[in-house]
Amino acid sequence: MAEIHLKHEWAVARQIAYDCADRVAEESLPLAAALNRVLSEAVFSAQDIPHFDSSAMDGWAVNGSPPWIFVSAGERLFPGQASAILTGGNLPLGAKAVLRSESGLVTTDQEGLPVLNLSPEAKPGEPRSGQHIRRSGQEASAGELLLPVGTELSPPALALAALAGADVLRVSGRPRVELFFTGDEVIGHGIPEVGQVRDVFSPQLAAVLESLGGTVLGQRRLSDDLLETTEALEKSEATVLITTGGTGSSSADHLHTAISQLGGELLIDGVAMRPGGPSILATLPANGAGSGPRYLVGLPGNPLAAFMALLTLAEPLLAGLNGEQRPETFELAAGVAIEPLAGRTRLMPYRELYGLASPVNKAEAAMLRGLAEADGVLIMPPHGVRMGEPVQALRLPWKL
Ligand SMILES: Nc1nc2c(c(=O)[nH]1)N[C@H]1C(S)=C(S)[C@@H](COP(=O)(O)OP(=O)(O)OC[C@H]3O[C@@H](n4cnc5c(N)ncnc54)[C@H](O)[C@@H]3O)O[C@H]1N2
Ligand code: MOO
Numbered sequence: 420m421a422e423i424h425l426k427h428e429w430a431v432a433r434q435i436a437y438d439c440a441d442r443v444a445e446e447s448l449p450l451a452a453a454l455n456r457v458l459s460e461a462v463f464s465a466q467d468i469p470h471f472d473s474s475a476m477d478g479w480a481v482n483g484s485p486p487w488i489f490v491s492a493g494e495r496l497f498p499g500q501a502s503a504i505l506t507g508g509n510l511p512l513g514a515k516a517v518l519r520s521e522s523g524l525v526t527t528d529q530e531g532l533p534v535l536n537l538s539p540e541a542k543p544g545e546p547r548s549g550q551h552i553r554r555s556g557q558e559a560s561a562g563e564l565l566l567p568v569g570t571e572l573s574p575p576a577l578a579l580a581a582l583a584g585a586d587v588l589r590v591s592g593r594p595r596v597e598l599f600f601t602g603d604e605v606i607g608h609g610i611p612e613v614g615q616v617r618d619v620f621s622p623q624l625a626a627v628l629e630s631l632g633g634t635v636l637g638q639r640r641l642s643d644d645l646l647e648t649t650e651a652l653e654k655s656e657a658t659v660l661i662t663t664g665g666t667g668s669s670s671a672d673h674l675h676t677a678i679s680q681l682g683g684e685l686l687i688d689g690v691a692m693r694p695g696g697p698s699i700l701a702t703l704p705a706n707g708a709g710s711g712p713r714y715l716v717g718l719p720g721n722p723l724a725a726f727m728a729l730l731t732l733a734e735p736l737l738a739g740l741n742g743e744q745r746p747e748t749f750e751l752a753a754g755v756a757i758e759p760l761a762g763r764t765r766l767m768p769y770r771e772l773y774g775l776a777s778p779v780n781k782a783e784a785a786m787l788r789g790l791a792e793a794d795g796v797l798i799m800p801p802h803g804v805r806m807g808e809p810v811q812a813l814r815l816p817w818k819l
Contacts, residue, residue, distance in 0.1 A: 426689035426696065429731065429764035429798065433745075436700055436732040439686055440739025441712055443592035443658060450581055453572050456590035462566040465584030467556035472510040476551040479523055479535055480504045480514035486528075487535040501535045510552060517551035559583075594740040596633035597657035598624055600640045601648065601665040601674070602720060607640065619722050619787065620663050624729075630816045631734055632741040633659060643671040649680050653706060658713055658740065661733060664720030666697040674699060674717050683715065690731060692764045694724035694784030700732050714740075721784040727766040730796060730813050748798060748811040751776040759803040768793030769812070776812060794818065 427435065445459045474480065481487050483498030492502045496513035504510070504517060522541035528534045537545065559565060565583050570576055572590070580588060598620070604611075605618045618640065625635040636657050641648050643665065652660055665674040678685060678701045687700035699717030706713070716733045718725035734746050754775035757767075769776040771794045778797065782789030796813040804810055 426691040427687050429690055429692045429766075432687050432690040432692075432698075432700075433731055433735050435686055436716075437735035437739045437745045439700070439702065440714070440736050442742040443594050443740050444711070445589060446592050447587045447589050449587055450577050450585065453580075453588045453590050454574065454577060456572050456588070456593065458566055458568055458570045458572065458588060459591050460589035461564055461568050462570075462580050462583050462585055462588070464559045464561055464563050464565055464582075466561045468559040468582055469553055469555055469557065472514075472555050473553045474504045474506055474508050474510060474517045474551060475553050476517050476519045477505050478503075478520040478551070479518045480511050480516075481518050481535070481546060482513050482515050485536045489533055489535065514552070515548055516546035518546045519551065522546070591742065592740075593632060593634045594658040594737060595656065596625075596628045596635045596659045596661060596737075597655045598628070598635065598638035599648075599651055599655075599660065599662045600638070601643060601662060602640075603643045603671070605640060605664070620725065624661070624663075627729065627816055628659075628661065628733070628737070630819070632737045632743065643673065645673040645676055645680075648673045649677040652677055652703065652715065653681055655706070655713070658711070659733070659736065660703070660713065660715045661718065661729075662715065663718045663725055666699055666717045666719050678703070678715065687732065690728075691762055692727065692731065692766055693760070694721060695719055695727035695731060695766065696724070696763075698724075698728035698732055700736070719784075722787050723768075723782060723790055724784040726790055727796070730766070730816075734816070746813075748813055750809045751795075751797070751812045753777075753797070753804045753806055753808050753810050756806045757799055757803040760799075760801055763801055765797075765799040766813075767797040767799050768795075769797045770794050775807075776810065 479501040481501040482496040487499055487501035490500050490502050493511055496511055502511055522538055522545050524536050524538040525533050526536060565579055566576055600618055600620050604615050606615050607618050611617045621638060625638055628635055641651055662674060665672045681703055683701045683703040685701045689696055690698050697719045701715045703713040703715055714736055718728040738746055752775050754777035767778040768782050768790045769778050776797055779789035779793050795815055798811045
Protein backbone atom coordinates (compact mmCIF):
# COMPACT_ATOMS: atom_id res chain seq x y z
CA MET A 420 0.00 0.00 0.00
CA ALA A 421 1.32 3.46 -0.88
CA GLU A 422 2.51 5.46 2.10
CA ILE A 423 0.09 8.24 3.03
CA HIS A 424 2.17 11.34 3.00
CA LEU A 425 0.95 14.63 4.44
CA LYS A 426 2.85 17.77 3.66
CA HIS A 427 3.40 20.26 6.44
CA GLU A 428 1.35 23.41 6.38
CA TRP A 429 3.54 26.39 5.40
CA ALA A 430 3.64 28.21 8.74
CA VAL A 431 4.16 24.94 10.63
CA ALA A 432 7.07 24.00 8.36
CA ARG A 433 8.69 27.37 8.96
CA GLN A 434 8.28 27.00 12.71
CA ILE A 435 9.78 23.49 12.65
CA ALA A 436 12.78 24.79 10.71
CA TYR A 437 13.35 27.43 13.39
CA ASP A 438 12.67 25.21 16.41
CA CYS A 439 14.91 22.32 15.31
CA ALA A 440 18.00 24.52 15.25
CA ASP A 441 20.43 24.20 18.16
CA ARG A 442 22.37 27.42 18.52
CA VAL A 443 25.90 26.87 17.23
CA ALA A 444 28.77 27.07 19.74
CA GLU A 445 30.90 30.17 20.30
CA GLU A 446 34.32 30.22 18.69
CA SER A 447 37.63 32.08 18.78
CA LEU A 448 38.63 33.77 15.54
CA PRO A 449 41.55 35.88 14.37
CA LEU A 450 40.48 39.48 13.93
CA ALA A 451 40.24 39.42 10.14
CA ALA A 452 37.83 36.48 10.24
CA ALA A 453 35.56 38.08 12.82
CA LEU A 454 34.01 40.80 10.66
CA ASN A 455 30.27 41.16 11.35
CA ARG A 456 30.36 38.55 14.12
CA VAL A 457 28.93 39.29 17.55
CA LEU A 458 31.33 39.48 20.50
CA SER A 459 30.72 36.97 23.25
CA GLU A 460 33.64 38.17 25.38
CA ALA A 461 34.29 41.86 25.93
CA VAL A 462 37.48 43.55 24.72
CA PHE A 463 39.48 45.65 27.19
CA SER A 464 42.55 47.73 26.38
CA ALA A 465 45.73 45.84 27.21
CA GLN A 466 47.52 49.12 28.01
CA ASP A 467 46.93 52.85 27.78
CA ILE A 468 45.88 53.97 24.28
CA PRO A 469 48.06 55.53 23.01
CA HIS A 470 50.64 53.85 25.21
CA PHE A 471 53.29 56.58 24.94
CA ASP A 472 53.32 60.35 24.42
CA SER A 473 53.92 61.02 20.74
CA SER A 474 53.93 63.70 18.12
CA ALA A 475 50.86 64.44 16.00
CA MET A 476 52.95 66.23 13.35
CA ASP A 477 56.22 65.96 11.46
CA GLY A 478 58.48 68.67 12.89
CA TRP A 479 60.46 69.24 16.06
CA ALA A 480 59.89 68.52 19.71
CA VAL A 481 60.75 71.74 21.55
CA ASN A 482 61.26 73.11 25.05
CA GLY A 483 61.09 76.84 25.78
CA SER A 484 61.04 79.68 23.24
CA PRO A 485 62.96 80.21 20.01
CA PRO A 486 65.67 80.13 18.92
CA TRP A 487 66.23 76.45 19.71
CA ILE A 488 69.46 74.56 19.32
CA PHE A 489 69.36 70.96 18.27
CA VAL A 490 70.06 67.90 20.35
CA SER A 491 69.96 64.32 19.07
CA ALA A 492 66.57 62.67 18.70
CA GLY A 493 65.51 60.89 21.90
CA GLU A 494 67.67 63.00 24.23
CA ARG A 495 66.06 64.90 27.09
CA LEU A 496 65.20 68.51 26.11
CA PHE A 497 66.04 71.52 28.26
CA PRO A 498 64.76 75.08 27.61
CA GLY A 499 66.00 76.37 24.28
CA GLN A 500 66.46 72.87 22.83
CA ALA A 501 64.72 71.00 20.03
CA SER A 502 65.00 67.67 18.23
CA ALA A 503 63.50 66.37 15.01
CA ILE A 504 60.42 64.17 15.34
CA LEU A 505 57.98 62.45 12.97
CA THR A 506 54.23 61.96 13.30
CA GLY A 507 53.71 59.14 15.78
CA GLY A 508 57.29 59.44 17.07
CA ASN A 509 58.09 58.92 20.75
CA LEU A 510 58.17 62.32 22.46
CA PRO A 511 61.49 62.95 24.23
CA LEU A 512 61.49 63.79 27.93
CA GLY A 513 61.32 67.51 28.54
CA ALA A 514 59.39 68.25 25.32
CA LYS A 515 56.74 70.91 25.94
CA ALA A 516 55.26 71.10 22.43
CA VAL A 517 55.76 70.04 18.84
CA LEU A 518 56.47 72.65 16.20
CA ARG A 519 55.13 71.63 12.75
CA SER A 520 57.77 71.56 10.02
CA GLU A 521 55.90 74.33 8.13
CA SER A 522 56.18 76.61 11.17
CA GLY A 523 59.93 76.20 11.69
CA LEU A 524 62.94 77.49 9.81
CA VAL A 525 66.44 76.07 10.26
CA THR A 526 69.19 78.67 9.91
CA THR A 527 72.72 78.95 11.26
CA ASP A 528 74.01 81.08 14.12
CA GLN A 529 77.19 83.21 14.17
CA GLU A 530 79.26 80.08 14.80
CA GLY A 531 77.70 78.31 11.84
CA LEU A 532 75.73 75.92 14.00
CA PRO A 533 72.17 75.09 12.96
CA VAL A 534 69.38 76.74 14.95
CA LEU A 535 65.62 76.47 14.73
CA ASN A 536 63.43 79.57 14.52
CA LEU A 537 59.80 80.24 13.74
CA SER A 538 59.08 80.53 10.01
CA PRO A 539 56.90 83.27 8.54
CA GLU A 540 54.15 80.64 8.27
CA ALA A 541 54.03 80.11 12.06
CA LYS A 542 50.76 81.22 13.62
CA PRO A 543 50.82 83.78 16.44
CA GLY A 544 51.52 82.05 19.75
CA GLU A 545 52.87 78.90 18.10
CA PRO A 546 53.93 76.56 19.60
CA ARG A 547 51.43 76.55 22.45
CA SER A 548 52.26 74.42 25.45
CA GLY A 549 51.28 70.83 24.65
CA GLN A 550 50.50 71.63 20.99
CA HIS A 551 50.55 68.66 18.58
CA ILE A 552 51.30 66.23 21.39
CA ARG A 553 49.21 63.02 21.57
CA ARG A 554 49.15 62.15 25.23
CA SER A 555 49.42 58.58 26.42
CA GLY A 556 46.03 57.26 27.61
CA GLN A 557 44.03 60.03 25.93
CA GLU A 558 41.84 57.54 24.03
CA ALA A 559 41.63 54.87 26.75
CA SER A 560 43.29 53.81 29.99
CA ALA A 561 44.76 50.35 30.48
CA GLY A 562 41.98 47.89 31.34
CA GLU A 563 39.16 50.10 30.06
CA LEU A 564 36.16 48.42 28.43
CA LEU A 565 36.31 49.14 24.71
CA LEU A 566 33.88 46.65 23.11
CA PRO A 567 31.18 45.12 25.29
CA VAL A 568 29.66 41.66 24.85
CA GLY A 569 27.08 41.80 22.06
CA THR A 570 29.01 44.26 19.89
CA GLU A 571 28.57 43.54 16.20
CA LEU A 572 32.06 43.70 14.81
CA SER A 573 32.04 46.46 12.21
CA PRO A 574 35.30 47.38 10.44
CA PRO A 575 36.16 50.17 12.96
CA ALA A 576 35.25 47.88 15.88
CA LEU A 577 37.76 45.32 14.55
CA ALA A 578 40.33 48.07 14.09
CA LEU A 579 39.72 49.10 17.72
CA ALA A 580 40.23 45.51 18.86
CA ALA A 581 43.60 45.54 17.08
CA LEU A 582 44.44 48.87 18.72
CA ALA A 583 43.58 47.29 22.06
CA GLY A 584 46.16 44.57 21.41
CA ALA A 585 43.77 41.67 20.75
CA ASP A 586 44.80 38.91 18.32
CA VAL A 587 41.86 36.56 18.70
CA LEU A 588 38.26 37.37 19.53
CA ARG A 589 35.64 35.20 21.17
CA VAL A 590 32.51 35.49 19.03
CA SER A 591 29.16 33.81 18.71
CA GLY A 592 29.23 30.88 16.31
CA ARG A 593 27.95 31.05 12.77
CA PRO A 594 26.75 27.94 11.01
CA ARG A 595 29.02 26.59 8.28
CA VAL A 596 27.19 25.94 5.05
CA GLU A 597 28.01 23.84 1.99
CA LEU A 598 26.05 23.84 -1.25
CA PHE A 599 25.45 20.90 -3.57
CA PHE A 600 23.80 21.38 -6.95
CA THR A 601 22.54 18.10 -8.37
CA GLY A 602 21.66 17.24 -11.95
CA ASP A 603 23.50 15.72 -14.91
CA GLU A 604 21.80 18.23 -17.17
CA VAL A 605 23.17 21.23 -15.28
CA ILE A 606 26.10 23.10 -16.88
CA GLY A 607 28.17 25.80 -15.21
CA HIS A 608 29.05 28.02 -18.17
CA GLY A 609 27.85 29.13 -21.57
CA ILE A 610 24.72 28.42 -23.58
CA PRO A 611 23.01 25.12 -22.76
CA GLU A 612 22.04 22.70 -25.52
CA VAL A 613 18.65 20.98 -25.72
CA GLY A 614 18.27 18.85 -22.62
CA GLN A 615 20.78 20.91 -20.68
CA VAL A 616 20.13 23.75 -18.27
CA ARG A 617 22.41 26.54 -17.15
CA ASP A 618 23.10 26.42 -13.41
CA VAL A 619 21.25 29.38 -11.91
CA PHE A 620 22.29 28.67 -8.33
CA SER A 621 26.09 28.73 -8.39
CA PRO A 622 26.41 32.46 -9.16
CA GLN A 623 24.34 33.66 -6.23
CA LEU A 624 23.09 31.12 -3.70
CA ALA A 625 26.26 31.22 -1.60
CA ALA A 626 25.96 34.99 -1.26
CA VAL A 627 22.30 34.68 -0.21
CA LEU A 628 23.26 32.15 2.46
CA GLU A 629 26.02 34.41 3.73
CA SER A 630 23.49 37.21 4.01
CA LEU A 631 21.20 34.89 5.97
CA GLY A 632 23.96 34.30 8.52
CA GLY A 633 25.89 31.32 7.14
CA THR A 634 29.58 30.94 6.46
CA VAL A 635 29.82 29.17 3.14
CA LEU A 636 32.62 26.60 3.04
CA GLY A 637 32.15 25.78 -0.60
CA GLN A 638 29.83 24.72 -3.37
CA ARG A 639 29.96 21.94 -5.95
CA ARG A 640 27.86 20.18 -8.53
CA LEU A 641 26.87 16.54 -8.12
CA SER A 642 25.83 14.21 -10.89
CA ASP A 643 22.63 12.20 -10.54
CA ASP A 644 24.42 9.34 -8.83
CA LEU A 645 23.40 7.89 -5.48
CA LEU A 646 26.89 6.94 -4.34
CA GLU A 647 28.37 10.31 -5.25
CA THR A 648 25.51 12.10 -3.51
CA THR A 649 25.72 9.98 -0.35
CA GLU A 650 29.49 10.34 -0.09
CA ALA A 651 29.40 14.09 -0.62
CA LEU A 652 26.77 14.59 2.07
CA GLU A 653 28.47 12.20 4.46
CA LYS A 654 31.86 13.91 4.21
CA SER A 655 30.66 17.50 4.38
CA GLU A 656 32.08 19.42 7.31
CA ALA A 657 29.24 21.92 7.21
CA THR A 658 26.49 22.28 9.79
CA VAL A 659 23.98 23.16 7.09
CA LEU A 660 23.99 21.28 3.78
CA ILE A 661 21.93 22.85 1.04
CA THR A 662 21.08 20.77 -1.99
CA THR A 663 19.26 21.78 -5.15
CA GLY A 664 17.28 19.36 -7.30
CA GLY A 665 16.79 15.66 -6.79
CA THR A 666 13.90 16.04 -4.33
CA GLY A 667 11.53 14.00 -6.51
CA SER A 668 11.15 10.25 -6.81
CA SER A 669 12.35 9.63 -10.38
CA SER A 670 15.27 7.33 -11.16
CA ALA A 671 17.51 10.45 -11.30
CA ASP A 672 16.46 11.76 -7.87
CA HIS A 673 18.57 10.38 -5.02
CA LEU A 674 18.13 12.76 -2.14
CA HIS A 675 15.57 10.75 -0.15
CA THR A 676 17.58 7.54 -0.52
CA ALA A 677 20.82 9.30 0.40
CA ILE A 678 19.28 10.77 3.56
CA SER A 679 17.92 7.40 4.60
CA GLN A 680 21.20 5.57 3.85
CA LEU A 681 23.07 8.11 5.97
CA GLY A 682 20.72 7.49 8.89
CA GLY A 683 19.21 10.96 8.57
CA GLU A 684 15.82 11.94 9.90
CA LEU A 685 13.31 13.72 7.68
CA LEU A 686 11.74 16.54 9.69
CA ILE A 687 9.90 17.93 6.71
CA ASP A 688 9.21 15.96 3.57
CA GLY A 689 7.13 18.32 1.50
CA VAL A 690 5.43 21.59 2.36
CA ALA A 691 1.84 22.38 1.37
CA MET A 692 2.95 25.33 -0.70
CA ARG A 693 3.37 26.33 -4.29
CA PRO A 694 5.94 26.58 -5.67
CA GLY A 695 8.47 24.62 -3.65
CA GLY A 696 6.16 21.80 -2.56
CA PRO A 697 8.81 19.03 -2.59
CA SER A 698 11.14 20.89 -0.16
CA ILE A 699 12.97 18.82 2.42
CA LEU A 700 14.42 19.42 5.86
CA ALA A 701 16.38 16.64 7.52
CA THR A 702 18.92 16.15 10.25
CA LEU A 703 22.01 14.08 9.50
CA PRO A 704 24.14 12.29 12.05
CA ALA A 705 27.38 14.03 13.10
CA ASN A 706 30.28 12.78 10.97
CA GLY A 707 33.26 13.28 13.25
CA ALA A 708 34.35 16.47 11.51
CA GLY A 709 34.01 18.28 14.81
CA SER A 710 30.39 19.01 14.01
CA GLY A 711 27.38 18.85 16.26
CA PRO A 712 24.05 18.06 14.63
CA ARG A 713 23.96 18.58 10.89
CA TYR A 714 20.99 19.85 8.93
CA LEU A 715 20.09 19.31 5.30
CA VAL A 716 17.78 21.61 3.38
CA GLY A 717 16.72 20.09 0.07
CA LEU A 718 15.62 22.80 -2.34
CA PRO A 719 13.68 21.69 -5.41
CA GLY A 720 15.48 22.10 -8.73
CA ASN A 721 12.96 24.50 -10.24
CA PRO A 722 14.54 27.93 -9.72
CA LEU A 723 11.64 29.90 -8.23
CA ALA A 724 10.63 26.86 -6.17
CA ALA A 725 14.18 26.73 -4.78
CA PHE A 726 14.10 30.39 -3.74
CA MET A 727 10.75 29.94 -2.04
CA ALA A 728 12.01 26.84 -0.23
CA LEU A 729 15.06 28.80 0.86
CA LEU A 730 12.88 31.50 2.45
CA THR A 731 10.58 28.93 4.01
CA LEU A 732 13.15 26.55 5.52
CA ALA A 733 16.74 27.83 5.28
CA GLU A 734 16.06 31.35 6.54
CA PRO A 735 14.45 30.30 9.85
CA LEU A 736 16.93 27.44 10.29
CA LEU A 737 19.89 29.81 10.00
CA ALA A 738 18.22 32.33 12.31
CA GLY A 739 17.78 29.59 14.92
CA LEU A 740 21.37 28.38 14.55
CA ASN A 741 22.58 31.95 15.03
CA GLY A 742 20.42 32.43 18.12
CA GLU A 743 18.41 35.15 16.37
CA GLN A 744 14.68 35.86 16.49
CA ARG A 745 12.51 33.98 14.04
CA PRO A 746 12.33 36.09 10.86
CA GLU A 747 9.14 38.09 10.91
CA THR A 748 6.53 38.39 8.23
CA PHE A 749 4.81 41.71 7.70
CA GLU A 750 1.43 42.86 6.44
CA LEU A 751 0.48 44.50 3.18
CA ALA A 752 -2.77 45.14 1.31
CA ALA A 753 -3.47 43.02 -1.75
CA GLY A 754 -3.59 45.01 -4.98
CA VAL A 755 -5.75 42.41 -6.73
CA ALA A 756 -8.16 39.65 -5.75
CA ILE A 757 -6.62 36.15 -5.62
CA GLU A 758 -8.71 33.01 -6.12
CA PRO A 759 -8.59 30.24 -3.51
CA LEU A 760 -6.33 27.17 -3.97
CA ALA A 761 -7.45 24.45 -1.62
CA GLY A 762 -4.86 23.12 0.79
CA ARG A 763 -1.89 25.19 -0.40
CA THR A 764 -0.18 28.37 0.61
CA ARG A 765 1.06 30.16 -2.47
CA LEU A 766 4.25 32.16 -2.29
CA MET A 767 3.81 34.96 -4.79
CA PRO A 768 6.55 37.43 -5.63
CA TYR A 769 4.92 40.88 -5.76
CA ARG A 770 5.59 44.46 -6.66
CA GLU A 771 4.37 47.20 -4.43
CA LEU A 772 2.67 50.28 -5.83
CA TYR A 773 1.08 52.92 -3.59
CA GLY A 774 1.08 50.49 -0.64
CA LEU A 775 -0.71 47.77 -2.60
CA ALA A 776 1.02 44.46 -3.43
CA SER A 777 0.29 42.85 -6.76
CA PRO A 778 1.73 39.49 -7.86
CA VAL A 779 4.26 39.77 -10.69
CA ASN A 780 4.01 37.90 -13.99
CA LYS A 781 6.48 35.17 -14.99
CA ALA A 782 6.44 33.62 -11.54
CA GLU A 783 5.89 29.96 -12.31
CA ALA A 784 8.02 27.42 -10.48
CA ALA A 785 10.64 27.09 -13.23
CA MET A 786 10.87 30.84 -13.91
CA LEU A 787 12.96 33.69 -12.58
CA ARG A 788 11.95 36.93 -14.29
CA GLY A 789 9.15 37.66 -11.84
CA LEU A 790 11.33 37.19 -8.79
CA ALA A 791 14.11 39.32 -10.28
CA GLU A 792 11.79 42.33 -10.34
CA ALA A 793 9.90 41.59 -7.11
CA ASP A 794 9.86 43.72 -3.95
CA GLY A 795 8.92 40.80 -1.69
CA VAL A 796 6.84 37.63 -1.51
CA LEU A 797 3.16 37.41 -0.59
CA ILE A 798 2.15 34.47 1.59
CA MET A 799 -1.18 33.82 -0.04
CA PRO A 800 -3.46 31.71 2.18
CA PRO A 801 -5.39 28.82 0.56
CA HIS A 802 -8.66 30.78 0.71
CA GLY A 803 -7.21 33.61 -1.42
CA VAL A 804 -7.92 37.30 -0.75
CA ARG A 805 -10.15 40.09 -1.91
CA MET A 806 -8.62 43.23 -3.32
CA GLY A 807 -7.45 45.55 -0.55
CA GLU A 808 -7.46 42.80 2.10
CA PRO A 809 -4.37 42.49 4.31
CA VAL A 810 -1.92 39.70 3.43
CA GLN A 811 1.26 38.58 5.16
CA ALA A 812 4.50 38.93 3.23
CA LEU A 813 8.17 37.95 3.39
CA ARG A 814 11.12 40.22 2.80
CA LEU A 815 13.70 39.19 0.22
CA PRO A 816 17.16 38.82 1.78
CA TRP A 817 18.77 40.93 -0.95
CA LYS A 818 16.27 43.74 -0.32
CA LEU A 819 16.96 44.14 3.41
N1 LIG B 1 5.75 13.13 -11.33
C1 LIG B 1 6.04 14.24 -10.67
N2 LIG B 1 6.94 15.07 -11.18
C2 LIG B 1 7.24 16.23 -10.52
C3 LIG B 1 6.56 16.54 -9.33
C4 LIG B 1 5.62 15.63 -8.82
O1 LIG B 1 5.02 15.86 -7.76
N3 LIG B 1 5.41 14.50 -9.51
N4 LIG B 1 6.85 17.72 -8.72
C5 LIG B 1 7.32 18.79 -9.55
C6 LIG B 1 7.77 19.87 -8.73
S1 LIG B 1 6.55 20.73 -7.98
C7 LIG B 1 9.07 20.21 -8.61
S2 LIG B 1 9.54 21.62 -7.77
C8 LIG B 1 10.14 19.43 -9.19
C9 LIG B 1 11.19 19.07 -8.15
O2 LIG B 1 12.23 18.54 -8.82
P1 LIG B 1 13.57 18.08 -8.18
O3 LIG B 1 13.85 18.78 -6.90
O4 LIG B 1 13.64 16.62 -8.16
O5 LIG B 1 14.62 18.69 -9.19
P2 LIG B 1 15.08 18.14 -10.58
O6 LIG B 1 14.14 17.15 -11.09
O7 LIG B 1 16.50 17.77 -10.43
O8 LIG B 1 14.96 19.46 -11.41
C10 LIG B 1 13.73 20.11 -11.60
C11 LIG B 1 13.92 21.19 -12.68
O9 LIG B 1 14.86 22.15 -12.20
C12 LIG B 1 15.93 22.26 -13.10
N5 LIG B 1 17.18 22.49 -12.38
C13 LIG B 1 17.77 21.65 -11.50
N6 LIG B 1 18.92 22.18 -11.05
C14 LIG B 1 19.04 23.36 -11.66
C15 LIG B 1 20.05 24.38 -11.60
N7 LIG B 1 21.16 24.24 -10.85
N8 LIG B 1 19.87 25.49 -12.34
C16 LIG B 1 18.78 25.61 -13.13
N9 LIG B 1 17.80 24.70 -13.19
C17 LIG B 1 17.94 23.58 -12.49
C18 LIG B 1 15.96 20.92 -13.81
O10 LIG B 1 16.65 20.97 -15.01
C19 LIG B 1 14.49 20.63 -13.95
O11 LIG B 1 13.96 21.34 -15.03
O12 LIG B 1 9.66 18.22 -9.74
C20 LIG B 1 8.44 18.34 -10.47
N10 LIG B 1 8.16 17.08 -11.06
O1 MOO C 1 6.36 23.15 -6.30
MO1 MOO C 1 7.30 22.87 -7.66
O2 MOO C 1 8.12 23.37 -6.39
O3 MOO C 1 6.01 23.71 -8.36
O4 MOO C 1 8.06 23.74 -8.72
